[in-house]
Amino acid sequence: MLNHAEASEKFIADAERTDWHDETLWFVREKRDKASKVLPEWEALREHASLIKDHTLANLHDYLVAFEAKAQANGIKVHWAADAAEHNAIVHGIIAAQGTQVLVKSKSMLTEECHLNDYLANKGIEVIDTDLGERIVQFRNEAPSHIVLPAIHLKKEDVGETFHQHLGTPKGNKDPQFLTEAARQHLRGHFLASEVAITGVNFAVAETGEFVVCTNEGNADMGAHLAKVHIACMGIEKIIPKRDDLAVFLRLLARSATGQLITTYSSHFHKPREGQEMHIVLLDNGRTRQLADPKYKNSLKCIRCAACFNTCPVYRRSGGHSYHQPVAGPIGSILAPNFDKKANADLPFASTLCGSCSNVCPVKINIHEQLWFWRQDLMAEGLAPAGKTIGMKLMAFTLAHPVIYRLGGSLMRRFSGVLNSRLNPWYKQREMPVAPKASFQEWYKNR
Amino acid sequence: MRVALFVPCYIDQFYPQVAVASLELLEKLGCEVVVPKDQTCCGQPMANSGFASSTAGCDANFTNNFEGFDYIVGPSGSCVLHLKEHHPSEKIRNSVYEICEFLTDVLRITSLNAKFPHRIGLHQSCHGQRGLRLSSMSERNEKPFSKLEDLLGLVEGVEILKPERADECCGFGGTFCVTEEAVSVKMGQDRIKEHDANAVEYIVGADTSCLMHMEGILRRQGSKVQVKHIVEILNHA
Numbered sequence: 001m002l003n004h005a006e007a008s009e010k011f012i013a014d015a016e017r018t019d020w021h022d023e024t025l026w027f028v029r030e031k032r033d034k035a036s037k038v039l040p041e042w043e044a045l046r047e048h049a050s051l052i053k054d055h056t057l058a059n060l061h062d063y064l065v066a067f068e069a070k071a072q073a074n075g076i077k078v079h080w081a082a083d084a085a086e087h088n089a090i091v092h093g094i095i096a097a098q099g100t101q102v103l104v105k106s107k108s109m110l111t112e113e114c115h116l117n118d119y120l121a122n123k124g125i126e127v128i129d130t131d132l133g134e135r136i137v138q139f140r141n142e143a144p145s146h147i148v149l150p151a152i153h154l155k156k157e158d159v160g161e162t163f164h165q166h167l168g169t170p171k172g173n174k175d176p177q178f179l180t181e182a183a184r185q186h187l188r189g190h191f192l193a194s195e196v197a198i199t200g201v202n203f204a205v206a207e208t209g210e211f212v213v214c215t216n217e218g219n220a221d222m223g224a225h226l227a228k229v230h231i232a233c234m235g236i237e238k239i240i241p242k243r244d245d246l247a248v249f250l251r252l253l254a255r256s257a258t259g260q261l262i263t264t265y266s267s268h269f270h271k272p273r274e275g276q277e278m279h280i281v282l283l284d285n286g287r288t289r290q291l292a293d294p295k296y297k298n299s300l301k302c303i304r305c306a307a308c309f310n311t312c313p314v315y316r317r318s319g320g321h322s323y324h325q326p327v328a329g330p331i332g333s334i335l336a337p338n339f340d341k342k343a344n345a346d347l348p349f350a351s352t353l354c355g356s357c358s359n360v361c362p363v364k365i366n367i368h369e370q371l372w373f374w375r376q377d378l379m380a381e382g383l384a385p386a387g388k389t390i391g392m393k394l395m396a397f398t399l400a401h402p403v404i405y406r407l408g409g410s411l412m413r414r415f416s417g418v419l420n421s422r423l424n425p426w427y428k429q430r431e432m433p434v435a436p437k438a439s440f441q442e443w444y445k446n447r
Numbered sequence: 448m449r450v451a452l453f454v455p456c457y458i459d460q461f462y463p464q465v466a467v468a469s470l471e472l473l474e475k476l477g478c479e480v481v482v483p484k485d486q487t488c489c490g491q492p493m494a495n496s497g498f499a500s501s502t503a504g505c506d507a508n509f510t511n512n513f514e515g516f517d518y519i520v521g522p523s524g525s526c527v528l529h530l531k532e533h534h535p536s537e538k539i540r541n542s543v544y545e546i547c548e549f550l551t552d553v554l555r556i557t558s559l560n561a562k563f564p565h566r567i568g569l570h571q572s573c574h575g576q577r578g579l580r581l582s583s584m585s586e587r588n589e590k591p592f593s594k595l596e597d598l599l600g601l602v603e604g605v606e607i608l609k610p611e612r613a614d615e616c617c618g619f620g621g622t623f624c625v626t627e628e629a630v631s632v633k634m635g636q637d638r639i640k641e642h643d644a645n646a647v648e649y650i651v652g653a654d655t656s657c658l659m660h661m662e663g664i665l666r667r668q669g670s671k672v673q674v675k676h677i678v679e680i681l682n683h684a
Contacts, residue, residue, distance in 0.1 A: 352620030400504025430663030
């Protein structure tokens with residue numbers, strides 16, 4: 001597997017596509033700016049949302065138990081999963097009881113996190129992702145590259161070719177309207193036939209036992225309303241105390257994500273309709289571990305809007321797949337090490353710490369500070385690339401001893417020519433600064 | 448007013464003219480400037496690379512050089528932010544200022560005898576802007592302000608031009624500039640493209656590290672555009 005730097009270099013090699021990717025996502029960031037700046041109370045809303053989430057995380061146990069009781073009273077079956085394996089087994093058990101072979105699923109990053117599709121495929125069950133972007137990447141056997149815009153790494157020509165191969169659309173047709181209609185016809189058959197529908201969850205309300213699913217395509221509703229069995233999968237951090245709180249979060253979510261005022265569909269699932277089964281699976285999968293660490297706890301406030309992706313100058317130029325994780329971007333880089341430190345030790349370094357992410361975040365997660373904390377923790381665990389630890393210790397020693405620093409500086413300036421070498425990554429595409437004869441301190445001594 | 452001039456290591460070694468301009472400017476404005484002679488570095492290169500645990504010696508050296516001063520002033524937003532956020536001594540954390548904020552917030556200067564009749568592109572360094580709040584940021588819904596522009600407004604003849612994305616990162620990012628070389632350079636090239644669109648003569652900012660990165664790209668491109676630290680403009684008679 002390529003690390004972030006290697007995968008980015010490959011991505012950037014196609015400069016034209018990189019520019020297109022950067023400009024497309026910057027356009028989304030600008031839409032977000034406009035939508036947020038028409039609200040004089042925007043910063044107060046962010047603060048309010050952040051406080052609601054802080055309060056909820058501080059009382060997570062109580063709210064989860066309250067939600068379970070209300071949901072059960074509403075007739076929803078509630079399941080608890082400690083990890084991805086348990087989650088997948090629970091979902092499979094429900095599907096197997098129906099004898100279903102093919103089912104529909106709307107967007108759920110949580111099921112990506114659990115690799116549910118692969119798990120079910122191994123059991124002979126096919127999952128049809130019904131979000132348009134997700135269906136496109138599913139056809140291509142790729143992972144989503146963005147949590148809100150899963151196929152943002154692809155151009156319409158790529159989608160045309162994919163649909164030609166999988167849906168039999170005419171070769172060379174890249175008309176978005178035409179291709180969308182082809183997908184719509186293709187998905188409609190699956191909506192009508194599917195007896196089981198899986199959805200994600202954006203918010204679960206402890207006060208009422210209902211959950212809310214936000215989509216722009218209505219695909220979650222089409223699946224859930226037609227199927228005999230609805231399975232909703234959520235991380236335990238998606239809980240909010242009251243229905244009123246939605247007035248804060250729904251206003252922030254779509255504005256932050258795409259610059260829309262609100263998602264096209266914000267559907268409340270309160271209880272199963274007559275004859276329907278409704279299940280909700282509540283997953284931990286490392287979230288309580290994150291909750292227990294004060295440095296990283298508030299990463300659980302995330303509402304998955306992806307504003308931090310769109311604003312991130314690194315993400316825009318490296319693409320989602322360079323993060324080799326279901327959730328890419330700045331938020332992914334602070335969530336991923338909690339799952340696997342060694343495999344994701346590169347991600348907290350895939351940032352200039354510019355801080356733009358923390359300032360667009362609608363729930364005020366201090367993302368860039370958590371990136372810094374992860375850097376410390378990962379290096380303390382010995383996960384530095386070869387040579388880095390020795391280099392850093394040498395630098396720290398030099399800078400702690402003024403005499404050695406001055407000697408080293410003077411040698412470096414005198415022999416700076418050796419740095420003009422292909423072995424120096426700086427020099428690959430940049431000139432080295434011209435070394436002056438005297439350092440400032442040398443000049444100052446003779447002033 | 449007695450002020451200790453903090454000269455970050457790479458400015459000392461590679462950009463002495465920035466330290467000279469800082470010294471001269473502060474003296475012109477009536478400060479008694481002391482340059483502690485055994486200063487080296489703020490410790491940020493190690494800390495941002497995940498080795499904050501190795502900066503004790505560097506931190507102690509900084510304390511030894513600077514703890515006797517109520518005003519420690521440095522021409523680098525990034526180094527100053529690091530000290531404010533991470534230096535173990537509370538006295539140091541509370542006494543350190545980036546030079547622009549020192550001029551606007553402590554000295555509160557309202558005039559300067561400076562002249563620089565050129566088109567300059569303003570580069571917002573992230574740590575100065577978002578970290579030290581030297582100016583408002585495009586992410587927030589807030590009243591626009593800019594300490595850098597307030598200061599440049601005191602310079603005769605200067606024409607300030609802003610890139611289309613007014614506060615996007617240049618991609619320097621400390622050791623990021625070599626560990627993520629491809630993204631770093633691409634980010635820098637994209638910044639420069641926007642400044643080129645404004646036909647600027649100079650790219651000006653309050654962080655020499657960003658400028659060093661962009662200068663490296665400009666020179667490789669054979670560009671005539673030069674970089675200058677803002678103190679070089681403010682000190683330009």
